[in-house]
Amino acid sequence: MTCRTLAAAALSAAFLAVAPASAQFADGGIKIGVLTDMSGVYSDLAGKGSVTAAQLAVEDFGREINGRKVELIFADHQNKADIASSIARRWFDTEGVDAIFDTNSSVAGLAVREVARAKGKIDINSGAGSMALTNASCSPTGAHWTWDTYSLAAGTASALADDPKNTWFFITADYTFGHDLEAQVTRVVKAKGGKVLGSVKHPFPNPDFSSHLLQAQGSGAKIIGMANAGADTINTIKQAGEFGILQGGQMLGGLNIFLTDIYSVGLPAAQGMVLTTGFYWDMDEQTRAFARRYGERMDGRMPTMVQAGDYSAVLHFLRAAEAAGTDDGVQVMAKMRELPIQDGFARNAKLREDGRMVHDMYLAQVKTPSESKGPWDFYKILKTIPGDQAFQPLSESTCALVKR
Structure with a gap:
């Protein structure tokens, strides 16, 4: 400390x-x-x-x-x-x-x-x-x-779930945050007519995602939702590349991606990924x-x-x-x-x-290496998500401080 x-x-x-x-x-x-x-x-x-x-x-x-x-x-x-x-x-x-x-x-x-x-x-x-x-x-x-997990679902999950034919499988950090994120994304996916084929929980933190990725691959789901963050997300993306996940036609759903994650995995591995952020430096x-x-x-x-x-x-x-x-x-x-x-x-x-x-929150997409003009030039902002749409409305809150 x-x-x-x-x-x-x-x-x-x-x-x-x-x-x-x-x-x-x-x-x-x-x-x-x-x-x-x-x-x-x-x-x-x-x-x-x-x-x-x-x-x-x-x-x-x-x-x-x-x-x-x-x-x-x-x-x-x-x-x-x-x-x-x-x-x-x-x-x-x-x-x-x-x-x-x-x-x-x-x-x-x-x-x-x-x-x-x-x-x-x-x-x-x-x-x-x-x-x-x-x-x-x-x-x-x-x-x-x-x-929060609601805002990520309102951005990334909503965009990826626009096609009701999309099916999902989650790789989820086994603690409060991961469970919340999976639940919020599932809510959006089902509301748009999509299906969740399953999920697998992983310890926090976790260096080895091989068994989790094999289950996701075997599910046949079009989108593998990464309900984790930080080094766990970085390891998931890197190891997905080793398993040929993208080459097999599946997509990684970056539900909680940070700028530093893209820096760590590199644009070749992350290019095209859609994410939600509350801030972009450029x-x-x-x-x-x-x-x-x-x-x-x-x-x-x-x-x-x-x-x-x-x-x-x-x-x-x-x-x-x-x-x-x-x-x-x-x-x-x-x-x-x-x-x-x-x-x-x-x-x-x-x-x-x-x-x-x-x-306001922002829906962004990771640039290709040819689109990037320099260090840390990683995102294209696709749209602004107004705050009253990005976050849970007070009418749905269970907070005891909210006046009814």
Whole structure:
């Protein structure tokens, strides 16, 4: 586990804003924690990049709160619920952390959610996909920022299921996120007249997909839906190539693909794959400006949607804490719902009472090697999915905070 304190760089005194005279901050200022996967299967799509994105947000906020600089610390939850909850408890109880960000695994995210809820502290999840975060486990101090399994089904699965003759077989990570993703995609496939021929669960994480791919191949399904993420998805794609899956006429359904996955497998293996994302670095000048600054600190790498979402979440939290004049979790979260969300990540965005941050998502296709103009030039944006179509409507929510 790695953990160190980073101080935010302040702008010149002319740009500093003084907090309201009535400001109430328990420890005098604000301290945020990025709890992420620094060493495991999700470390590329989050990890160090999520810490860097959060640091950029602190710097862009550029103002002291209550006369003190914003502090940022980080740690590795190792994708384990007990480690995640232990760190969260220590951060809240003894280290003065006001809000936790990222928690890029449903196992870790749900564990942190319970600790934060009990202590009235804020947790903002950018990396996990489980629908439980805005349904059964919703919280008055919790938010789900970047994506979820519903939004992936609304994009990728909906596009691939347009042909009702398509049949599906799932290779699914055997934990909450994988089960959620398979269920959401199955819902869309069946609604469009398609059929699911079966599924196979794999341990998390998993280095060997040979037996799972053989079952998928034997099913005869046209689309093999990969209901996993990170290194598990990368291994699935690479090993599918070894088994000749594509040459045999089957298609890989990239249900949860990140920019770093394409970088790892390469365009020749990933070309033509359709995916859903909440952010693409080369979409417009605003996204490119953020990506350039990020890349300068990350050896030229471009941010994933998780990392860009962390930037957005941290920046909005800091603006809300300053406006509220307090670090009280309930009051700050109320202010976060009240203030407009507008930054390099969020378009047409709002934070709902169930904790879902609603924003536009994008259906993209991986370029061919000949279409790519340089490093990290991987996607063609096919269409924008408006936020009210990308995310579960409140009418379907089981969150106890939603007014009926």
